[in-house]
Amino acid sequence: MKKGFIIFLFFVVSFCFAEEAALTGEALAGENEQPQLVPEVRPDKTGSEKIEFSEKPQDLQKNEDFAFLSFSLLTRERSVMISWKARPEGRNLILYRSTTAFSSITSLAEAVPIANITDDGLPFFDYPIPGIPYYYAIAEENEIASGKIQFINGINTINSPVEVFGSSEEQEKKHIAVQNRPIPLPFLNPSRHTKKRTEFFSSQTETIINALTAEKRDFREFIISSQRLEPYIFPDDKKTPDGGEGMELQRILNEHFYTKNWQKCKVELSNFLRIRRTSRVSARTHFYIGQTLFFQNLYDEALLEFLTAQDLYPSQAKEWAHYCLVELANFR
Incomplete structure (x- = not known):
């Protein structure tokens, strides 16, 4: 009877040593792997616990490349509505207006910056001088700083100019003003210059x-x-x-x-x-x-x-x- 109890005790001890060795092996094998993200438990304003990660996952840390997706213009009476789409949003954008088309970064030297805005997805309204064709373009702030910018029709510029016109009353006033141009003064017309009378001193x-x-x-x-x-x-x-x-x-x-x-x-x-x-x-x-x-x-x-x-x-x-x-x- 004693001999049988001793044999049973030996098997139990052997099984415990084997289980401990297995756990130790797993621990050593885990030293070569990346540590998992440990959630941090913080109480919020309501008193309940809110789980946040102390570090973002690696795939979310990657900064997505900025790009314009579309660019369009629409004239409305005396204004030009400028619309665009870009990903991601929230970048600092600069809108340009010029009397010549945008082809390269050198075109910005002749252009006029009309707005420096933060992209929120909403269009921008410009009120240019009536009767003058204008080209428009948009650029991201970092693109201009790096000098690596390309202007593509429909993406960040439009190759066709747009032009707004004044109201019909203003056009009529302008037409009347041209017709009622004042007659030049006599001294501005050499062919009709009045000859001065010759004057003499007394003897x-x-x-x-x-x-x-x-x-x-x-x-x-x-x-x-x-x-x-x-x-x-x-x-x-x-x-x-x-x-x-x-x-x-x-x-x-x-x-x-x-x-x-x-x-x-x-x-x-x-x-x-x-x-x-x-x-x-x-x-x-x-x-x-x-x-x-x-x-x-x-x-x-x-x-x-x-x-x-x-x-x-x-x-x-x-x-x-x-x-x-x-x-x-x-x-x-």
Whole structure:
């Protein structure tokens, strides 16, 4: 009986050692294989457990190649609807517009980028200038950066241009504007150029110009010498004055102007103008001040006084201004 129990115990021990050896062999064989993904258990906001993988499977880690699948244009009144399909979505895309067709990357130098968008599958609307044919193309940002880009009709560009037109009212206004083009100005039309009338200087002015050209220094022969000029008195100041200001002006002339006390007369006349006078009395007073300066050989100051009286007494002021100019030329 004891002998049979011992034999049974021996078989049980042998079977346990064999099972342990089998498990050990499997463990050693698994060292050469890729480890399996171990799920990570995380609680979500609801309190339930959400299973996520700490690493994505190898086939999902592969980055799919980007490619355009189609490209189309559709005009709607004054806009162009640009549609495209690309895989995968979400890339940064650039839309171009040009007056020439897109053939290579060098075509982008003449094109205008009209939009820099993230692909969401929705079309883009462009509003170009009416009446001009335009070509369109689309490109992915990385393609442009790498320089490896090809433009294929129907894929990322269209070889035929599209053109939008304005409304009928705008076309009519444009047609009317062309018909109502303004007539060019006369000086822009040489065949109808108006000839200017020939003008001449007076004989006295011509004589002075000839003398200046000949470098002649003395101009006294062309005018009456200032030493032979007589002071001029306006007729209104020779008769009995009507008002107080005329009487005061006549008093200054009688006391200082007729006696040729030019310095004292100039001071009295300047003080007389400190009070506001009528326009004609004021103009005559400036004229008398100009004469007092002229006879003191202050021709430049006298000229300004004569020009002040020119509006109301043009002939007298012009004559004495001419005397001043010639005297200034003589003392040049």
